[in-house]
Amino acid sequence: MDKATLTYKDRTVDFQIIEGSEGEKAIDINSLRQATNLITLDVGFQNTGSCTSAITYIDGDKGILRYRGIPIEELAEKASFSEVAYLLIYGNLPTREQQNLFSQRLTQNSMMHEEMLRFFDGFPPTAHPMAMLVTMVNALSVYYTDYYVQDFQSENFDIMAASLLSRIRTIAAYSYKHSIGQPHVYPKRDLKYASNFLYMMFDSPINPYIPDPDIERALSVLLILHADHEQNCSTSTVRLVGSSMVNLYASICAGICALWGPLHGGANQKVIEMLEEIKNDNLSIKQCIESAKDKNSKFRLFGFGHRIYKNYDPRSLILKNYCQTIFKKFNYDDTLINIAMELEEAALKDDFFIERKLYPNVDFYSGILYRMIGIPTNMFTVMFAIGRLPGMIAQWKEMHDSVPLKIGRPRQIYTGSALRHYIPPDER
Numbered sequence: 001m002d003k004a005t006l007t008y009k010d011r012t013v014d015f016q017i018i019e020g021s022e023g024e025k026a027i028d029i030n031s032l033r034q035a036t037n038l039i040t041l042d043v044g045f046q047n048t049g050s051c052t053s054a055i056t057y058i059d060g061d062k063g064i065l066r067y068r069g070i071p072i073e074e075l076a077e078k079a080s081f082s083e084v085a086y087l088l089i090y091g092n093l094p095t096r097e098q099q100n101l102f103s104q105r106l107t108q109n110s111m112m113h114e115e116m117l118r119f120f121d122g123f124p125p126t127a128h129p130m131a132m133l134v135t136m137v138n139a140l141s142v143y144y145t146d147y148y149v150q151d152f153q154s155e156n157f158d159i160m161a162a163s164l165l166s167r168i169r170t171i172a173a174y175s176y177k178h179s180i181g182q183p184h185v186y187p188k189r190d191l192k193y194a195s196n197f198l199y200m201m202f203d204s205p206i207n208p209y210i211p212d213p214d215i216e217r218a219l220s221v222l223l224i225l226h227a228d229h230e231q232n233c234s235t236s237t238v239r240l241v242g243s244s245m246v247n248l249y250a251s252i253c254a255g256i257c258a259l260w261g262p263l264h265g266g267a268n269q270k271v272i273e274m275l276e277e278i279k280n281d282n283l284s285i286k287q288c289i290e291s292a293k294d295k296n297s298k299f300r301l302f303g304f305g306h307r308i309y310k311n312y313d314p315r316s317l318i319l320k321n322y323c324q325t326i327f328k329k330f331n332y333d334d335t336l337i338n339i340a341m342e343l344e345e346a347a348l349k350d351d352f353f354i355e356r357k358l359y360p361n362v363d364f365y366s367g368i369l370y371r372m373i374g375i376p377t378n379m380f381t382v383m384f385a386i387g388r389l390p391g392m393i394a395q396w397k398e399m400h401d402s403v404p405l406k407i408g409r410p411r412q413i414y415t416g417s418a419l420r421h422y423i424p425p426d427e428r
């Protein structure tokens, strides 16, 4: 068996090498502290595995992303979002029978308890939809307490997972309706996941929602592409919070909060704001590229760069194609899209971006596509959260299925004052 050897002072210690199914290797340092009194320090977890997982495989250098072994390109072309959700959570694509039961559960759990609508009355219309979403997801734990399950193989878990997947969509659409001062629209039992969301978002008594198959498919694909991305900031948050054995709603709520940040799921909103800034300030593409490279400038090229992908993010390639299809079909005249394409072209030719392997990430084109679908900019991160939910649930289940479950508890190197004593206020 492969091993790694560490020599520290007069001690030599061997560590086991763990190998993943795609040949990825890790040094198992579990016994490091006991053997040497050392810990490892890796700020930002740039090179630290927090778990083994059978859910998602990424090869950032080659631009590969697979869910449960299936390439993202195949799923984006052939699967529905609910099939992908099932695949991530349960490990395999559903049989017809399993799919029917899963869809039935999504439908049966799509409405919120009517009392929960009163929460919306308390939110100002200016509230950020992400703020409403996290509040409402956590509020589900007030109303659906039967499903605080400990047995993750039980039917209760299946219902809880379907309830979250279905209700998050309803909550998101209601948040939007609240923000524009319109009455909410109840979900329809005969619509598929993405179509139902668009219907609840855009139907109104005076302007009925008119479905378009390309728009509905584009939304499904967006959700599929967001559905999991292994141990990123938000998913790791779900695992860390969930490791205390708190219920699924609370764990997911913490993950959605983590997703909100502009360096993570909030980047898609930032991309559009950046493009608007370029347009409004009449900046040239050259000026933008120079500012993005200038360490003294606050300007950053949002939607570029990724901790893991040092090649094209495969998701951004799929989305670019969808953008072009929808762009042509509806004959959009959108300056922002033109700016985005020129910016991408210029960055990909620039040495700064080439040397640092900075390519467009999923957020670069997802913002543009959401914009074409008609989703308002401040809802972009909410869309990301809806899409990412199956992955978060799958990762939470996988962690709870593993034995023994260990509470997440990183260590640190203390760099504060050495021992000192309390001084009364007048003597300080």
Ligand code: ACO
Pocket (backbone or CB within 6 Å): 262, 263, 264, 265, 267, 292, 293, 300, 301, 302, 303, 304, 305, 306, 307, 308, 356, 358, 361, 362, 363
């Ligand atoms: N624009 C300009 N320069 C960049 C960018 C960018 N978007 N991204 C990275 N760089 C530069 C950094 O300044 C740094 O340069 P240096 O080596 O001269 O100091 C180098 O590239 C490495 O960047 P880091 O920030 O160290 O890379 P890290 O892996 O820590 O960060 C991150 C990745 C946060 C995604 C970063 O690329 C970034 O901030 N991108 C913009 C925000 C964004 O699009 N986030 C969405 C990510 S995808 C997702 O979460 C779904």
